[in-house]
Amino acid sequence: MPKITYIEHNGTEHVVEVPVGLTVMEGARDNNIPGIEADCGGACACSTCHVYIDPAWVEKLPAKEDMEEDMLDFAYQPDPARSRLTCQIKVTEDMEGLVVQMPEKQI
Known part of the structure; x- marks a missing residue:
């Protein structure tokens, strides 16, 4: 199981x-990590699982799909390069050491 730093x-x-196969959002939820609210439960219908991806990881993750791009417009202070919705990032073995940082608040 890859270790992820929130x-x-x-x-x-x-x-x-x-665990591989879960999303980064589910990893936060299952481990009671504050700062990721995930109000929609992972349906990409809100922006309350918004994070900033560590710069070293931005290019290593799969690209954002259009729906995620649209929902990031509603996130608190999105960064065009680093913002992602954790519900849209499926954990793989290659994500060992991934680092994500929560924004000041979720909206």
């Missing part, structure tokens, strides 16, 4: 193992 806006780090 960093809260205040700098608190949570390093957890997330």
Whole structure:
């Protein structure tokens, strides 16, 4: 299981193992990590699982699909290069060491 580091806006780090096949959002939810609300449960129908991807990982992840791009318009302070919705990132073995940082708030 790959270890993913979730960093809260205040700098608190949570390093957890997330099973392959789950999403990065499910990994946060299942490990009670604050800062990812996931109001829609992973349906890509809100932006409350928004994170900033560590710059070293931006190019390593699959590209955003149109629906994710559209929902990021509703996120708090989206970054065109680094913002992603964690419900749209399926965990693979290649994601060992992935680092994501939560925004100040979810809207």
